[in-house]
Amino acid sequence: MDALGDFLPQFGIHTDFVKHINDLAEVESKIGPDTRAIFAETVANPSTEILDIEPLSQLAHEHGIALIVDNTAPTPYLLRPIEFGADIVVHSTTKGITGHGNAIGGAVIDSGHLDWVNGRFPPIHHTAAGHQR
Template sequence: MQSAAHGDALSAGAAEGFSYFRVANPTLDVLERRIAALEGGRSAVAFASGMAAVSAALLCAAEVGGRIIAARNLYGVSVDAMDSLFPEFGIETDFVDDINDLALVELLIGPDTRAIFAESVANPSTEVADVAALASVAHRHGIPLIIDNTVPTPYLFRPIELGADVAVHSPTKGISEHGNALGGIVVDAGRFDWATDRYPQFTRQGVGVSDDCNDGWHSFASKFGIDAYIRHVRISNTCAHSARSPRR
């Protein structure tokens, strides 16, 4: 930040740059850009751990009382989080034993379903998800497909190329190879339209995306357009959620 005025412009979204280290910084920016490029995504946000990335990716999609359809064969801590932690935030999960049972997955989709979540290659069972088919089902109902691509890494497999809307990683594993660097990352394909009635968190006005000094009130969708989701993920990463109610 060059000055207080520059900081205000950064916070208001009137200028591009780095305003606060844990929001973004030059070092993380390089990592985010490179992983996004490897995955064929538009942009990415790095986290301190893989579970932080998984949690942010799903919570941002399903907040305001949504439901998630997920494979039962996920990494155990992901199942634990969705089974016991997420309900504390009003988010429930419909687990399926076989995520490739497309008829069952489609049957579970309801008006409050916000995402389908699976691992491209399950950890530790190594079962493979049919990403292209799941993406087709998800998009037919106007919901995104979020894929944890930790096991194969984008070197071996890129779910975004097969229709996934978000890819999640724990770089602690395959990407860093030796488990000596802890981290997580969310990659946004930049194709899914979040500005619909199913996702009110992206269309309501909020403090976290508004320029209060200039009486400029925005929503994630109105301010960031196609980048609404990844911007929400980044702001959530810094515990700077937008306000829950519009300005009065």
């Protein structure tokens, strides 16, 4: 079972896949009114394809959606994706970040830069509005 293809659809979260993540025209062709985010690996496992983060970030932000990147392979020691425009960075800490693979873990880092109340993220918008009252 994989997370995007099998697990998340049970909760109403569906993913359109692309062949080449750095092909901006292909990625943009999948963005619709209900799209919330682009998800990509900074260095893909196992293909090792390297993500060009800045142009993908610009595309995401033109559409008001988040760029979420999995930075597990390079770790923050080698690459800090927020500096190139990523909104959320996730890591499997099971791998290089802990150096030994003897404990299962993960990390999610929010850049704090995305406008979550731009209308694309209603549940977050409503929660944020609730906190402002």
